[in-house]
Structure formats: C-alpha cells, structure tokens
Amino acid sequence: MTLKCGSSLLDVTCVETKTDSLQIMLDTSDSLFASIPPLQNIWISIDTRNALIHMGPVVALLLNQSSLGTIHSHSLKEYFTECVEWFQRKGGFFYLLPLSSFVGNKTEGVYYNGNDWETWPLPAPHVLYNRCHSRKTERSPSFQKALGHSLVRGIQVFNSGFLSKDQVYNALKDSPVLSPHLPETVKGLHPLEKMLTLYHDVFVKGINGSKGRYIMRIQKRDDGYYMQQNSFSPENPLTFPTYPALYKQLKAWCNNSYLVQETIHFLTVEGQPLDFRFLCHQNRDEDWGLVSSVARIASQDQFVANVDQGGRIEKPLVVLQTIFSPNESVAIMKEMKELCIHASKLLADSIEGNFAEFGIDIGIDKSGKPWLIEVNSKPSKRTYLENDRIRPSVKALYEFSFAKWIK
DSSP: OEEEETTEEEEOEEEEOTTSOEEEEOOTTOHHHHTOOOOSOOEEEEETTTTEEEEEOEEEEEESOOSHHHHHTOTTHHHHHHHHHHHHHHTOEEEEEEHHHHHTTOOEEEEEOSSSEEEEEOOOOSEEEEOOOOHHHHHSHHHHHHHHHHHHTTOEEESOSOOOHHHHHHHHTTOTTTGGGSOOEEESSTTHHHHHHHHSEEEEEETTOOTTOSEEEEEEETTEEEEEESSSOSOOSEEESSHHHHHHHHHHHOOSSEEEEEOOOBOEETTEEEEEEEEEEEOTTSOEEEEEEEEEEOOTTOSSOOGGGTOEEEOHHHHHTTTSOHHHHHHHHHHHHHHHHHHHHHHHHHSSSOOOEEEEEEEEBTTSOEEEEEEESSOOSOOOSOTTSOOHHHHHHHHHHHHHHHO
C-alpha cells in the first residue's frame, strides 16, 4: 500500500497480526518517515480501493525565522507550543516550517519533542498556515514559485498573503450591509485638503501598515493644522500654520501608498480610545464563525488601541456595559459579530488567494453604531484573555485543518 503522511508518500508493506491490528513495515532507511517524532495520537484513514493509508492532519506554520534560537525568543512561542499540545491531544501533528525550507523545497522543519524544539526532516503538511511577516518576501519570485509548487502538491495554503487597507475597502465598499459601517476613504495624499475641508478630522494611514504603525491623525483648526503621529518623529504632536507646510512635511515622510480616512469619533474609556478586535475563522463546515473577541483600550498618549502600541485588553461586554445598558450592550455585540462574519465571507470570496482567518477591528460611536476600521490577514495571537487554557485560535486551526484532511 501507499502510506500518506501530510502530503508526503511512501510505499509500505502491511501485514495482518493475530490481534486484528495492522502492522506497517517501513523501510527504516527512509529518513522522512523514520524521523516522525513519537506521537500520542494520530488519525488513520484506510482507503482499500486505492491501497492508501492516510495519516493526519499534518499542519505546518510558515514563519520567517529558521534557527532554534529565534524560536526560543519568538513572541509567539507560547502559541506554537499550544498548537503542538492541542493537535497531539486531538490526533494531529503540528510543526514549524522555516521560510528557507519552503522556498528551497526542503523537508526540514522544527517540531517540539515535549521538552524542546528540534530541527529535523519532516513530512510535507496537508495544511500550511502562512505567518510570513514580510510583504516584500511574499512578492518575491522564489516565494510565489514555492506557493505554486505547494498548490500542485495539494497542500492547502491559507492566508496566502497580506491584505492592504485599500484592497479591503474596495472589496467591502459596495456591500449594502457593510458600506454604511465604513468611514469615507480615498487613496493617495492629493485628496487630503478636500477631506480636511469636509471633515476637519482625518486619519492618514499607510496602506500596508500594521500593528498600528505609520498612522497620522490630522485635525484642521482655526489656527492651522494639528497632527498626532507614532512612527516618523519623536515630536508629538506637531502643528502647522498652513496647509502647504503640512503637505510638505507629509510628502517628506510618505509616498503615494497612503490613504486618507474620515475620522469617526469613537467611544473612549477614561479618555483613551477604545476599539474591538474580533477573530473570525473558517470551521469544519467551511463556513465562517467567530472565534474570539476583546476590547482594546489605548495606552496613555496613544491615539490607536493596538496591543503592540501598548494598549490593554478587556472583556468586550464588560466594557460596553459601563457605557450602555445591558440590553443595548448585547445588541451592539450581536451587530458587531454579524458585520465581522459578513465581511469575512465577502473578503474570502472576492480577494485572490486562500483565506481562512481574519482579525477585524471595529470602533463604536456615541450612538452605539459599529464602524469597520481594519481587517488583518495575519492577526495578532496576543489578543486573548484566558491565559490558563488553550486559546480559541489554536482550537479553530485544528478544526479547520481536520476538515481539510477529511475532505
């Protein structure tokens, strides 16, 4: 028969035993399968018609770092370990695939042996979760070639690329459900003066920015223009007496890969900006579901609530009930969840590439109306509250992967 582990194949001999079990005779000289670490559980599916034995699900997470030292110091080390633990408990195998192995078509991966991370030749996965954090790398010919090679081999690569802010806006703006919840947005710096005249308060954002970086808030006042920014200068805030002076400074910092967005005056907590992060994931039925949600409150002197910019997280309903009645809070949460699911489905269907997970940021104005701020295809794994248990995104990854393996 043929033994299939992940997307790797090996011819094997199978012998019945007296105990009604099946003994699989492997050629121990084959390092690929001899190197599979001891597994507590693994699902087996036997296809007698095609003489196939499937082992799975086998899932790899693609990341830039390749050395064991960088794994030990990685900000997502706990997330990686939770994935290993949960997959083993449920009957799967999870490991890390360095970018060098992916683009070099190598079998070398990094797995957790129960005590430490080890590098070893490992089977190609059924599912590859792309956490490469470089847009430049993703656009490179070597990455695109490796992506195509993976698809030919039947590997399910999901979240195959970053999303830009203008790409998301263009995909959602014509939706009758979502368009009333999108701030007015235009690409480039040329419309800035018109937007300031119209709204007096706008955000200027890098279309490829992440983690709350490369964002400026600009307000038009009687005595000139007032700017808050978090990436370009230690001086904060900055003031400009005229629009030409403001525009000259912006052109020195920014190119055309920026957009201008109407500022919606969101609710605050103790004077600090508040927003909500929802994590949406495809489930076993290949439908979209809500995995987790948190409220994010900006740190002192910050105008964005991202955790990477010092923001703190709280339970959403608890925060809402400090502002609205219990019934109003429940209704607002329900509306935000519905918007997130609708946006996830629309983006997955309309944007090129395979996507199975989105982090969606939503703000709420004083009337309780939700506004979609941003959608992230490489969402943070730090925005969860239950530190003493397996985080929901780990369980969602397993459920999605198991469904792909079964299919």
